[in-house]
């Protein structure tokens with residue numbers, strides 16, 4: 001049985017690395033605070049006798065040997081990076097829940113058949129460096145290492161430069177390590193479990209998601225001296241597209257469609273905006289519907305922008321297809337939740353997760369626990385003491401069951 | 406007669422202070438580049454024997470004595486600050502045209518009755534520190550000195566700190582100096598003079614303008630896991646208002662309505678925007694119509710935001726009423742343009758100018774020359790060699806005529 005208080009204490013202790021006044025965390029990937037939490041995590045794993053290996057894109061693997069070290073390791077983990085105004089649980093619970101499970105095994109001298117590893121994947125959030133799940137994607141062969149290295153944040157700072165700066169460019173080739181299985185504990189980030197007062201989500205898959213970038217070009221001009229009929233206002237064009245994208249989401253529920261990031265240029269009170277850059281996030285569990293949403297989004301660009309005298313460029317920068325997780329692992333999660341006596345239900349993840357990429361190279365699944373109001377990517381994100389403990393317990397049970405089988 | 410080549414050379418020489426690769430200028434008020442151009446201007450004026458005085462908000466006055474120095478000075482000038490991606494002529498032509506006029510008087514040993522002064526007003530653009538025409542406003546008693554000092558840019562850096570940093574906080578009380586008259590040469594920044602192939606705009610007044618700030622508050626949440634029906638997307642609300650404001654401008658032409666600046670928070674690709682800050686610029690020559698535009702803007706907030714579950718705060722931060730210039734000075738401009746043989750027409754300024762505030766404390770008017778395509782607040786802003794020369798000549802003629810009368 002895991003120690004709920006110890007788990008909670010590590011959550012609160014690490015929440016200081018990038019902690020915000022509103023009780024959230026700002027711990028962008030490869031930042032100084034990311035380095036601090038990585039150093040902390042490494043030291044705690046080593047204190048348990050684990051060996052910590054870092055791969056070339058900064059993914060961290062803390063290994064506890066088993067009886068048979070020729071077996072590929074059973075992995076647990078998630079990510080320690082956060083959104084710019086993120087919460088204390090998204091990702092973090094998956095890594096620290098795994099640490100708690102590992103501490104429990106250690107304390108009880110429980111010897112597994114296979115080695116057990118805790119993983120911290122680099123840049124899951126995709127907020128600083130798009131796309132999300134970048135380094136688990138490299139691990140799974142979806143992206144090349146160079147592709148990851150060349151990513152730039154909105155200030156033009158490269159992934160590789162930051163990885164080296166914080167000292168987490170390891171020597172192991174990403175993906176060289178064979179994984180026997182991967183279990184990821186995570187908060188749901190949506191409202192379903194809470195609504196249904198269900199403690200555990202047995203995650204059967206992840207919906208498909210696509211990201212796009214659009215640049216709308218008009219003409220900077222004076223807000224006072226330029227008549228309305230002479231304007232090429234890029235922000236008015238972007239506003240129409242933002243509304244159209246929201247409407248696409250409304251139409252294709254349970255799909256979702258969002259503009260999350262916008263940069264307006266020159267962004268001066270008395271200059272008609274001449275250029276607007278913005279990003280689009282489209283998701284749906286069904287790839288065929290995602291195709292329709294994509295067509296409708298492109299139609300919205302064509303319908304709105306030229307009529308305002310605006311040019312545009314559009315690019316799909318990411319396509320992460322819908323994923324189904326491994327039945328044998330899902331079964332271990334059901335077993336683990338049942339053993340602990342928690343109500344459970346099957347659920348498809350609305351959020352993307354490292355598990356979605358790792359599923360391509362190893363049997364993989366996830367465990368969800370509720371978060372208050374379904375709220376995530378928000379400093380007020382909240383999962384209770386009991387919910388965190390339940391998640392770590394089910395994770396441990398599932399791993400032990402998988403190892404036993 | 407002024408020296409067109411010398412004028413052009415000073416325009417090109419000073420365009421290096423903050424010069425951009427696209428041929429524009431980025432010389433935000435109180436920046437290092439603003440300091441450089443101020444130092445340059447001071448040295449050139451002193452080389453003509455002028456005494457340069459700086460007031461407490463950084464306004465610069467370069468004085469050439471006249472026959473009767475008990476008379477209040479006749480002033481010419483404008484501003485040397487620019488937009489973030491501004492052109493080479495907006496404001497700059499008014500100061501350097503005045504310098505050229507002064508050099509011409511000096512060279513020819515022409516003695517005026519009244520002293521002549523060139524003025525460089527601080528922070529006309531209002532881009533770094535809102536509102537526009539801030540320091541001419543202090544001079545005219547519209548704002549207190551402390552109000553100016555407390556303005557903050559979008560990074561929270563105060564006007565006073567920057568004024569002191571660049572060494573342009575003078576000791577003279579703003580407005581203490583009596584002005585006998587003020588002539589401001591400026592590019593039109595709109596399309597009328599070019600359309601009508603008219604060299605000189607005899608500016609009879611400035612339209613009214615009002616600036617507002619709005620903050621829309623929704624709730625940050627995950628773009629993938631938050632169903633459409635649970636969202637409070639502040640950017641979708643802002644988008645509707647941006648469109649509504651454009652429609653208000655379209656409806657009340659020749660009035661104009663623009664959102665120029667927007668800040669989206671947390672501005673992350675996979676976070677539903679929880680807060681959006683944006684600014685509104687409404688203008689019309691008729692205050693009664695401006696009142697209607699303001700009502701319609703507020704109605705647009707009420708009609709769009711609560712329906713999306715969004716709260717908002719709105720504040721009018723600036724109200725610069727329509728201005729009529731002094732008939733006796735306007736007459737001198739007409740005389741000056743006629744004497745030089747330029748086609749002219751009366752025009753009301755769509756842009757705000759320091760002259761609009763100075764008109765409250767001294768007889769004031771302006772001279773406009775065309776700019777290509779009516780384009781301003783754009784790096785491609787362009788006024789020809791001949792047009793610049795024409796402006797400076799008419800400015801000189803008008804000043805000499807006013808002094809003679």
Ligand SMILES: NC(=O)NCCC(=O)O
Nearest residue numbers: 124125132351352629675
């Ligand atoms: N879990 C999570 O928030 N992942 C970030 C990637 C996404 O946008 O879904």
Ligand SMILES: NC(=O)NCCC(=O)O
Nearest residue numbers: 224270529530537756757
């Ligand atoms: N002339 C000029 O561009 N002034 C800036 C103030 C404004 O009109 O917005």
